[in-house]
Amino acid sequence: MPCLNEILSLPHCIANARAxxxxxAAQYGLSSEIVIADNGSTDGSQAYAAAQxxxxxxxxxxxxxxxxxGGCEGARGRYLLMADADGSYDFLDxxxxxxxxxxxxxxxxxxxxxxxxxxGAMPWKNRYIGNPILTGVLNLFFHAGVEDAHxxxxxxxxxxxxxxxxxxxxxxFASEMVIKATLLGxxxxxxxxxxxxxxxxxxxxLRPWRDGWRxxxxxxxxxxxxxxxxxAALAMMLAAYILGVAGLHDLxxxxxxxxxxxxxxxxxxxxxxxGHFAALMALATHFYGVRTGYRTLRPGxxxxxxLLTLEHALMLSAGLILLSALWLGMIGIxxxxxxxxxxxxxxxxxxxxxxxxxxxQTALGGFLISILAGHDATFVPRETR
Numbered sequence: 001m002p003c004l005n006e007i008l009s010l011p012h013c014i015a016n017a018r019a020x021x022x023x024x025a026a027q028y029g030l031s032s033e034i035v036i037a038d039n040g041s042t043d044g045s046q047a048y049a050a051a052q053x054x055x056x057x058x059x060x061x062x063x064x065x066x067x068x069x070g071g072c073e074g075a076r077g078r079y080l081l082m083a084d085a086d087g088s089y090d091f092l093d094x095x096x097x098x099x100x101x102x103x104x105x106x107x108x109x110x111x112x113x114x115x116x117x118x119x120g121a122m123p124w125k126n127r128y129i130g131n132p133i134l135t136g137v138l139n140l141f142f143h144a145g146v147e148d149a150h151x152x153x154x155x156x157x158x159x160x161x162x163x164x165x166x167x168x169x170x171x172x173f174a175s176e177m178v179i180k181a182t183l184l185g186x187x188x189x190x191x192x193x194x195x196x197x198x199x200x201x202x203x204x205x206l207r208p209w210r211d212g213w214r215x216x217x218x219x220x221x222x223x224x225x226x227x228x229x230x231x232a233a234l235a236m237m238l239a240a241y242i243l244g245v246a247g248l249h250d251l252x253x254x255x256x257x258x259x260x261x262x263x264x265x266x267x268x269x270x271x272x273x274x275g276h277f278a279a280l281m282a283l284a285t286h287f288y289g290v291r292t293g294y295r296t297l298r299p300g301x302x303x304x305x306x307l308l309t310l311e312h313a314l315m316l317s318a319g320l321i322l323l324s325a326l327w328l329g330m331i332g333i334x335x336x337x338x339x340x341x342x343x344x345x346x347x348x349x350x351x352x353x354x355x356x357x358x359x360x361q362t363a364l365g366g367f368l369i370s371i372l373a374g375h376d377a378t379f380v381p382r383e384t385r
Contacts (some may be wrong), residue, residue: 002037002071028102034053039067050201081154082153088152088195089196107212108155109188109190112192115194148193165180231275284365286301313362
């Protein structure tokens with residue numbers, strides 16, 4: 001249990017956890033310990049917990065996630081069952097979760113929507129807006145398939161906890177655990193969990209709007225496909241369509257001037273370079289996730305790993321820049337031979353400059369990926385091949 005000045009609710013929570021431990025012992029033959037991850041309480045919570053036989057693990061770094069990470073790291077058990085220390089969760093619901101882990105699951109999430117939410121236990125904006133939206137976005141981005149991504153009652157095996165390398169200090173810890181377990185291909189089970197009213201008299205630590213935004217931004221930061229990959233694909237496809245249609249009209253393959261004039265061609269050049277930049281960011285963040293151990297490598301990258309190196313990126317960059325320079329020279333010669341009059345079409349110039357920009361970005365992006373790889377010129381981690 002993460003604890004920060006919970007002396008009012010701690011007696012109920014420890015007694016409830018002890019009852020759950022007894023039931024776990026009876027059903028699965030497992031011994032248990034009660035761990036209080038104290039985040040700097042000043043109301044005597046530590047002394048009370050110790051007097052009740054719980055083990056207090058001091059966690060100096062502040063935050064809900066920091067407390068849970070510190071408590072899980074200090075726990076000695078093979079299975080970790082966690083819930084808040086405000087009395088809103090029933091540890092007896094966690095007995096079935098331990099059963100799921102014993103049966104082979106790596107993580108078992110509680111579902112308050114399946115177990116039941118008591119009147120007044122959850123603000124309406126959390127129940128009907130925040131939680132469904134954030135859980136829906138998480139499932140959309142990562143295909144986790146969970147009903148309640150932010151339930152505070154959950155169980156995880158110690159090896160799975162270690163493999164996830166969790167680092168969030170705030171409330172986004174709840175999302176991080178589900179996301180990284182999904183990315184690692186861990187077996188995630190679900191079990192009903194009930195939610196009751198908070199037993200404390202003071203306001204909860206949760207701040208709905210602030211913590212909701214922290215959850216959402218964390219989902220975006222862990223999803224390079226949605227943050228970088230999808231915008232990159234859309235921008236480059238739109239640029240290709242505009243430039244392609246304009247080019248066919250310039251070559252008189254299609255009759256007339258066409259719908260895309262000079263302004264559209266300039267916009268397409270911008271979209272092309274923007275899309276290429278976003279694609280580089282998608283590659284960089286994907287490889288970084290693989291190297292740091294919370295993401296598995298996409299199969300396509302493994303197949304082309306021999307080409308995904310800094311040297312090949314620099315060769316491609318040099319080729320694009322050289323080709324663009326030659327093309328620019330030809331445009332200049334044509335402009336001069338025409339008496340320095342305005343060019344009949346800006347399309348060649350836009351393509352030339354966009355190609356040069358893509359070439360420069362390829363070189364810079366290659367160095368960025370290599371730096372994120374620990375100054376390794378091979379983009380794809382060697383241990384994944």
